[in-house]
Amino acid sequence: MSYGQPPSTATPSRSGGVTGVNKVLSAVVILCSQDDSMNRYLVYELVREGLRGRYKKIELHVMSPLPPPLYLKQVRDLLLSNIHVSIVVKYAGHGPDSLKALLQRLVESGSSVRVYSTRGLGSEYLEVIKQFGINPIVAGESS
Amino acid sequence: MSFEIVITSDRTMMSNHRGKEFLGFMTTGPAIGIPEFLWMWIAAPKIRVDELGRPVEAPYGLRKIEARLQDLGYRAAIIDPDHISKHLNSMKILMIGHHDYFAYGPPSSEWWFITGKEPVNRKSFIKFMRSEPVRKAKERGVKIIVGGPAAWQWLWEVELMREFGVDTVVDGEAELVIGELVEKALNNEELPQYVFVGPHEAPQVSEIPVIKGASVNGLVEIMRGCPRGCKFCSVTLRPLRYMPLEKIRAEVEINVRSGVKNTILHSEDVLLYGADGIKPREEPLIKLHKLVKELTPESIAWAHTSFAAVKFAEDNYRLVSKIMNEVLHDKQDYLGVEIGLETGSPNLAKKIMPAKSAPYPPEKWPEVVEEALKILHENRVVPAVTLILGIPEETPDDLVKTSELLDRIRQYRSLIVPMFFVPMGALKDRDWFRRNAVRREHVDVMLKTLYHSLYWAEDIMSRFYMREARYLPARILLRAFMRYVKHKVDNLRPKLEEMIHS
Numbered sequence: 001m002s003y004g005q006p007p008s009t010a011t012p013s014r015s016g017g018v019t020g021v022n023k024v025l026s027a028v029v030i031l032c033s034q035d036d037s038m039n040r041y042l043v044y045e046l047v048r049e050g051l052r053g054r055y056k057k058i059e060l061h062v063m064s065p066l067p068p069p070l071y072l073k074q075v076r077d078l079l080l081s082n083i084h085v086s087i088v089v090k091y092a093g094h095g096p097d098s099l100k101a102l103l104q105r106l107v108e109s110g111s112s113v114r115v116y117s118t119r120g121l122g123s124e125y126l127e128v129i130k131q132f133g134i135n136p137i138v139a140g141e142s143s
Numbered sequence: 144m145s146f147e148i149v150i151t152s153d154r155t156m157m158s159n160h161r162g163k164e165f166l167g168f169m170t171t172g173p174a175i176g177i178p179e180f181l182w183m184w185i186a187a188p189k190i191r192v193d194e195l196g197r198p199v200e201a202p203y204g205l206r207k208i209e210a211r212l213q214d215l216g217y218r219a220a221i222i223d224p225d226h227i228s229k230h231l232n233s234m235k236i237l238m239i240g241h242h243d244y245f246a247y248g249p250p251s252s253e254w255w256f257i258t259g260k261e262p263v264n265r266k267s268f269i270k271f272m273r274s275e276p277v278r279k280a281k282e283r284g285v286k287i288i289v290g291g292p293a294a295w296q297w298l299w300e301v302e303l304m305r306e307f308g309v310d311t312v313v314d315g316e317a318e319l320v321i322g323e324l325v326e327k328a329l330n331n332e333e334l335p336q337y338v339f340v341g342p343h344e345a346p347q348v349s350e351i352p353v354i355k356g357a358s359v360n361g362l363v364e365i366m367r368g369c370p371r372g373c374k375f376c377s378v379t380l381r382p383l384r385y386m387p388l389e390k391i392r393a394e395v396e397i398n399v400r401s402g403v404k405n406t407i408l409h410s411e412d413v414l415l416y417g418a419d420g421i422k423p424r425e426e427p428l429i430k431l432h433k434l435v436k437e438l439t440p441e442s443i444a445w446a447h448t449s450f451a452a453v454k455f456a457e458d459n460y461r462l463v464s465k466i467m468n469e470v471l472h473d474k475q476d477y478l479g480v481e482i483g484l485e486t487g488s489p490n491l492a493k494k495i496m497p498a499k500s501a502p503y504p505p506e507k508w509p510e511v512v513e514e515a516l517k518i519l520h521e522n523r524v525v526p527a528v529t530l531i532l533g534i535p536e537e538t539p540d541d542l543v544k545t546s547e548l549l550d551r552i553r554q555y556r557s558l559i560v561p562m563f564f565v566p567m568g569a570l571k572d573r574d575w576f577r578r579n580a581v582r583r584e585h586v587d588v589m590l591k592t593l594y595h596s597l598y599w600a601e602d603i604m605s606r607f608y609m610r611e612a613r614y615l616p617a618r619i620l621l622r623a624f625m626r627y628v629k630h631k632v633d634n635l636r637p638k639l640e641e642m643i644h645s
Contacts, residue, residue, distance in 0.1 A: 056343045069304045069336050076298045079314075079339060086315075086341035090333070 025055040026111040028092065028102060029075065030136075031064040032119060037074040039118050041139035043081050046116075050085025058085055059111075061092040061102055096124040103132045144195060145233030148212055148219035148325065150205050152241055153271035155264040157223055158187035159200045159359050161617060163609060164407065164444070165479070165527065170267070171243065171251040173260035176627045177620065183263060185617050189225070196226020199401055203358040203409065204291055205240045208321060210352035215322045221356065228276040236328050237280050240291035244268050245303075247296045249529075249562040256565050272307045281308040286328040290317055298337075315340025316367075316381070318350055348384050353393045357401035361439070362409050362446070363394045365431065369411035370421055371449070373485075373496040375531065375564075378411055385417055385427075388434055395438040404441040413445040413480070414452035414462070421501045423456040425465075432470045442475035448482055450515035451500050457518045467522040477523040477607040484512055484559070485531045487548030488541035495534060509548050516555040525603055526557045530592065532585050533564040542584035549591045556599050559592040586639055590632070597629050 027046060029038065038046075049055050060078075064071035068091040072079075075089060092102045106113045115129055115136040129136050151157065160167035169186035173179075191199045201209075201221040212219035219238075222230060227237070243251050246265035254262050271277065281287065287309045289297065294314035297304050304312075311324060311334045320340055327334055345367075368383035369376070395406055408431070410416060417427025435443055456462035467478065485499070486492055486508075493505040500508045519526055530545065549559070563585075601622075609618050 050341070057341070069309065070301050072298055072304070072337060073301050079298055079337060080295060082339065082341075084341060086344050087337070087339040088335045089337040090335050 023055045024057045024059055024111065025049060026059045026061065026106045026113045028061045028063065028099070028106070028113065028115045030099070030115065030117040030121060030125060031062065031066075031071070031074050032117070032121070034064075034066050036064075036118055037076070038078050039139065040077070042116055042118055042137075043078045045137060045139055046078055047082050047084065050082055055085060055112075058087045060087055060089045061106075062089060063092045063094055063099060063102075065094045067091075096128050099125060100128045100131070103128065103134070107132055146218050146220045146222070146230050147233055147235045147329070148217055148238060149227055149230050149234045149236070150209050150212075150219060150221045150238040150240070151224050151227055152202060152205065152239055153224055153264075153268040154183070154189070155187045155267045156202050156241055157198060158190055160186060161188060161614070162360060162405065163614075164360055165608075166617070168250070170262070170264045171246070172254035172262050173258050174263060175258065176624055179263060179266075181620070183267070185620055186263075187267075190223065192223045192226060195220070196222045196229050197356070198223045200357045200359045200403060202240065202242075203354070203362045203364065205238075206354040206356060206358050207352060208238065208240070208290075208317060210355045211318050211321055212325065213355055214352050215325075217325060224271050224274075227280070231276065231279055231283065234280055234283075234285050236286045236288060236325060237277070239287065239289045241268060241289075241293050242291065243296070244289075244291075244293045245296045245300055247299065248293055250560060252565045253561075253563045256563060269303070272303075277307070286310045286334065288313060288324060288328070288334075290314065310334045311336060311338065313338045313340065316345050318346040318352070319344050342381055345381050345384075348386060348390075351384075351386070351390075353390060354397060357398045357403045358394075361395070361398040361403040361406040363391055363398070363406055363435075364409045365391055365413065365416050366410045370415070371412075371496065371498045371501070373499055375485075375495060375534070388430065391431070392434060392438065395435055399438060399440060404439070405444065406435050406439040406442075407444045407446055408435065409446040411447055412449045412452055414448045414456050418452075421451070421498065423452050423460075423462060425456075425460040425462055428456070428462060429465065429470065432466050436470055436474055439474075442478075443471060444478060445480040448480050449499065450482060450484070450512045451503055453482075453515040453518055454511050455502060457515075463518050463522050463524065467524065477525050479525050479527070482515075482526045482528050483531075484528045484548075486534075486537075486541060487512070487545035489544070491534070491537055491541040491544075494536050509544070509551075512548065513551055516552050516557060519557075520555040523607075525607065528557050528559045530559060530561040530588070531564055532561050532588060533580060535564070539582060539584050542582065542588055546584065546588050546591060549588065549595065553595060556602060558596045558599060558603070560596070561589050561592045590636070590639060593628075593632060597625055600625055 046058060049058065060075065062071055062075055064074055066074065071091060079087065092098060113134060115134050117136055117138050120138060121136060155170035166186050169182060174182035197220055205221050209219055209221050243264055246252060246255055246262040251262045251264060288311045289309055290313035294312050297312045317340060320338060324334065364386060366385045368381040369378050370383055414423045414428065416431055417424055453463055485496060489506045489508050492499060492508040497505050500511050503511050604618065
């Protein structure tokens, strides 16, 4: 006997992963220095994406001079502020070459890609981003 | 038999706490008044294992992951932390779960804050992660995936994450994502560092597996999610799911077959099982209790309920009386449960938990609490009640209201545990926090709860709890501990009262 179950939200795949959840946002976050972290404006931008319901999952590709897993403290505020949307965090290296390789892969895979940063990006980064026709979102003050 | 996936935790989790869940709470504090080994002996004794090191009872969350992985066809098993070296040759993935890895959750952080000493759960976990078998596993390329309700705490311990070689942290209901991660780990593909599982990836009831081995003290999940929407709780965003009776039956049967004699019904609010929104219904609750009573050799406990549900259920259906006096009466003489009181102030209740009193208005919150405690007292339901102190919105007047409510509920059998809302930074600068955030009204409330709980703990132990002969040594030590605490506080009291009245 069952009592008032909720409607289906996902379809399991063979390995137990979710298929059919096709609204994934690939968010590339560029943190230029070791002291940089996602400020409240960037956290707000991304949490808002979850609240709008346009994306069921955010893949967060973090570019940072801090090695894994230490860079996680730079995105901690986002992870602790969000309860609405799935977030998968991956380390994406550091520097324009790593950014180019990452964007190449994401664009080729057909993902929705956005690039975020907390401060004015150097020309070496901007050049790479321009090659892919993406407008970076530079939000608020650096913290 | 060998396992490619070993699931485990440290001793404070891998224990049945002598069959008494409340004893498990001792692992959230530092050893006080007695040596640490004795403290651990009382609170978290080793559990019986088979020749492969598989424990007879294991934490419920780990059992769910084990079941999911086995259902997906992986060779996975829960292994006691003392026995993981037996599986070093076959192990590819080490999975670890915990309620409170680093003692940042309640009530560990309060004990840490008050005593200035690291709680034993944190010490035990770090010791386990630095143990030789874990180190060797890492050297051999084993992937380490950690999860459970305290997963977020790793974000505050990234240095330890690096030292221990943790590959992935999974935060949230993992049933639908764990298979994909395992597949990646086994194929040596890149693993994500952190996975937060949102509500859209929460499994449906049919996707939640039945456990394959017994859970600690017979804990069985009867529902997931909570409709009350309190500001301080993330459970509330998850979809509400009631486990069908067949599933509950299957899990209780597994526990009983493994020799576990009791059942703990787990839910954020047991009385909302099969409810009409936040209004309890008689039929599903009576059916549930009759079923579980029929299957369980000894007693039944509830993990959590709410004061509003207690009052509504009793006022409308005499439901608490019926469950205790018509269903469970020949089985047990009391029933234990945890309930959140949080505040005695209607104003604060309105701000932080407007639906906690529903279907009654938040203005009536203190009356709801008082009446519900009376119902529980009269029906021998013994609640461990939690209070939250120091919430950012709290005012001195809110604390006075809480203090007044504590005076009115003194007559009702209960343990009341205040939990301080401790910002993470405060753990690192306790003196600053004590000087700037702890008000004299907090001290007043804390003293009242302490004397209330010490009084009723004596009563509970002499009437209901740990009365069997096998508990005699633990009972003697606990009584000595309670007297030690009372003696210490009595000595400190003049100083504290001076502080309250200054």
